[in-house]
Amino acid sequence: MSRWNCCNYSARERNYVAPPKVLFIDDDPDVLRSLGDYFEQQGHEVHRAPSGKEGIALWDRVQPEVTVLDLYMPEMNGLEVLEVLRRKRAMVIMLTAYGDIESAVEAMRLGAENFLTKPIDMLHLSQAIEKAAEKTTLRREVIELRARLTPSLQRRIVRVVLLLLLVFVSVALGRWIGGETEDPRPRDPIPVPIDSTPQPAGEVLEFEP
Numbered sequence: 001m002s003r004w005n006c007c008n009y010s011a012r013e014r015n016y017v018a019p020p021k022v023l024f025i026d027d028d029p030d031v032l033r034s035l036g037d038y039f040e041q042q043g044h045e046v047h048r049a050p051s052g053k054e055g056i057a058l059w060d061r062v063q064p065e066v067t068v069l070d071l072y073m074p075e076m077n078g079l080e081v082l083e084v085l086r087r088k089r090a091m092v093i094m095l096t097a098y099g100d101i102e103s104a105v106e107a108m109r110l111g112a113e114n115f116l117t118k119p120i121d122m123l124h125l126s127q128a129i130e131k132a133a134e135k136t137t138l139r140r141e142v143i144e145l146r147a148r149l150t151p152s153l154q155r156r157i158v159r160v161v162l163l164l165l166l167v168f169v170s171v172a173l174g175r176w177i178g179g180e181t182e183d184p185r186p187r188d189p190i191p192v193p194i195d196s197t198p199q200p201a202g203e204v205l206e207f208e209p
Contacts, residue, residue: 020065020133021045025055025081026095027073031118035068038122039129052076056084064090065133066113068125071096071103079106086111089139091132095120 022044024035032048040046047062049055052073059067067090071078078094085092094107097118104115113132116125 019043019045020129020136021047021062022129023047023049023055023059023062023064023067025049025052025067025073025078026070027051028070031070035120035125039126042126052078052081055081059085059088059090065136066129067092068129069094071100071107072098079103079110082107082110082112091136093125093128093132 019042022039024032024046025048026032026035027050029050032050036046036048045064047058047064049058053076055067055069067085069078069081069085069092071094073081078096082092082094092112093114093116094104094112095116095118096103099117107115113135114128116128
């Protein structure tokens with residue numbers, strides 16, 4: 001049983017997590033009805049679209065966490081719809097009645113989260129939806145976190161720059177007031193006289209006290 005099932009939670013629980021919104025796009029009305037009814041019973045907010053164009057328009061309105069998309073549809077096929085939805089950063093699970101390996105590979109290349117075949121195993125689909133929804137939620141939380149942190153980081157950077165500028169001005173002003181005119185050029189080393197008189201080999205030098 002999916003952890004999103006409403007029966008797993010009490011309405012009084014503070015940590016209640018609403019099941020994700022799911023959009024089903026399929027030209028088969030029986031599939032739309034059966035999938036929609038099943039996941040509505042699981043507590044999901046379900047939306048249905050009978051064509052690719054309607055599905056894209058509906059996605060823009062409801063912003064679902066997960067979209068379940070049929071591969072073979074008239075007018076606009078599933079891969080074309082997938083390409084449009086992925087540009088919107090949608091999380092998409094593909095469905096097909098055919099074991100088409102090439103289409104599955106192409107769907108994954110275009111960014112599909114998963115690729116399942118019909119007849120649909122509801123438990124398997126529920127798990128795939130749950131996994132995809134968790135990724136969507138995490139991505140949205142990261143975006144929100146970045147939006148909150150950006151102004152704060154900008155203010156910190158400005159404060160650091162102003163502090164460094166203040167230190168530089170203070171040091172320069174102190175030198176100017178104190179009349180410090182230090183020559184920045186390196187000074188020549190002080191010459192040290194060296195006795196270059198050669199000593200006999202093996203002779204030990206002795207110093208008188």
